[in-house]
Amino acid sequence: MSDLADLPELLPEPSDRPDAGLPRHDVADLALAAQGRSRIDWADRAMPVLRQIRERFAAERPFAGVRIAACMHVTTESANLMRALAAGGAQVTLCASNPLSTQDDTAAALVAEYGIATFARNGIDRDGYYAHIGAALDAAPHYVFDDGCDLVNILHTERTDVLAGVRAGCEETTTGVIRLRQMAAAGALRFPMVAVNDTDTKHMFDNRYGTGQSTLDAIFRATNTLLAGRTVVVAGYGYCGRGVASRAKGLGAAVIVTEIDPTKALDAAMDGFRVMPMGAAAPLGDVFITVTGNRDVVRREHFAVMRDGAILANSGHFDIEIDIVALAELAVEVPRRVRPSTDEYVLADGRRLLLLAEGRLVNLAAAEGHPAAVMDMSFADQALTAEWLHTAGRELTPGVYDVPTAIDKDVARMKIETMGIGIDTLTPAQVEYLSSWEHGS
Incomplete structure (x- = not known):
């Protein structure tokens, strides 16, 4: 240092x-x-x-x-x-x-x-x-x-x-x-x-509504991509993942969710999303968004089967969710900055993978x-x-x-x-009822 x-x-x-x-x-x-x-x-x-x-x-x-x-x-x-x-x-x-x-x-x-x-x-x-x-x-x-x-x-x-x-x-x-x-x-x-x-x-508002909107905003600014009709893979279905997935769906994307937690995976499935391991999602996705807080969520074996032009974005705090070292090792050329916050990695078979914001927190590095x-x-x-x-x-x-x-x-x-919203207040009888265990059916 x-x-x-x-x-x-x-x-x-x-x-x-x-x-x-x-x-x-x-x-x-x-x-x-x-x-x-x-x-x-x-x-x-x-x-x-x-x-x-x-x-x-x-x-x-x-x-x-x-x-x-x-x-x-x-x-x-x-x-x-x-x-x-x-x-x-x-x-x-x-x-x-x-x-x-x-x-x-x-x-x-x-x-x-x-x-x-x-x-x-x-x-x-x-x-x-x-x-x-x-x-x-x-x-x-x-x-x-x-x-x-x-x-x-x-x-x-x-x-x-x-x-x-x-x-x-x-x-x-x-x-x-x-x-x-x-x-x-x-x-x-x-x-x-x-x-x-x-x-x-x-977490109910910042993580869900904030991350959901700002992450997609960053992807639009960096790539000018149309999400409608494309497949978006969201890694992680915590509050951040929920926000990203719901907003991508609202824009017309087909959304796949990957998870390690069975309860969250079930939640994603019940919300109408396809759920599968990243290995199965990698060949299907057009846009990949990581929001897990863990490392190496998208890695070498996933890059090997991704589509040409696949977009890689991370909305987790650190730049470790996408294995950038492995991506650089697979590339046959020095990454090229093709748009602001967008680096193109060309692989040996000619496929191009697009990494946004150097793998850092995309919603702040490529947007506001x-x-x-x-x-x-x-x-x-x-x-x-x-x-x-x-x-x-x-x-x-x-x-x-x-x-x-x-x-x-x-x-x-x-x-x-x-926001000009009003809500009800409890009556004295309701307060007493909620405070008591003696009331039966």
Whole structure:
């Protein structure tokens, strides 16, 4: 990993520098700040729940004196979460959780317009990526927000010097929760982490509606492909897979689902999808989308039987679901960039396989990620969970915890109110009935 001194913007700022007086940062171009602010404001219009929380935080200042380090996709939506935390008094430092998901204008605006320390550049190499995580941890955070568990992992392996000061944190994505549960089972996790990903207002909406729409949006932007009449293979039928499969079906595609879990496979079959192993689906598919959180889901033996022009896209957090090494070994030419975010691999028999976004998270690397209206709930969960950790959650022991149900319901209530939706309330007799075991038939 590179030394932070290799990144010039991380050096102390002399007074004659144009960015003197700004928080420490490493972003691509501060001149993009005005454009970034405009886009952040646009996202804010579709995030009324988080906006209400930000306004309350600004009045109550629940995070006064608190340092928060966040490793997240640097997008207009996450920028509004950072604004909410900062409005509550927190000293916030943000770094990117994926080298290709950073929106450079958003990163610039966070620094120049909102005064938030930000370390993120689109397309940064691996060393720079981890240097940015190190820069975020240099803030000696009390709380951490993670998306994929890289920041928490570095805390427990290479930056144990600041580990003792971390009180708790939140994890945003399925892959990160899987890693955290493994750490907890091994007795390695040193502080409490809340699985924000697993709350209903996150995984039922973000994963299903957000991933479903944004993944197909990315495929359209990268390839301009018509899905109607084509066969789409969706690997994994969790909430993300459900969203992708249902939206592909709605666009006229024939959808095949692959699974390792018999219950999820049964669920997919009952939803009307064909279910089969990837080995059987590989010769049939025109578009392959992985959303499993596991590695080598599409691999050498599958590439060997795919159709000419098959499209390979991954919407899992890490670039390991498609075996890119094996694909490169099978190719007889250096991959050619044929469209933005689309690389063509030519095999020995002349077949061409198209890999999108270098196998990384396609909806953020080739598009803009989830719509702001969806992230409104996910980031409202994050903000309120952080507040809860700083108050009622202070006595938690190391481990992985669920978001309190009251927070989940509060976010759902605020969301439906902003949508103009009304619901019933229980009558006193109904409350008494639900609270009693004495009523018979």
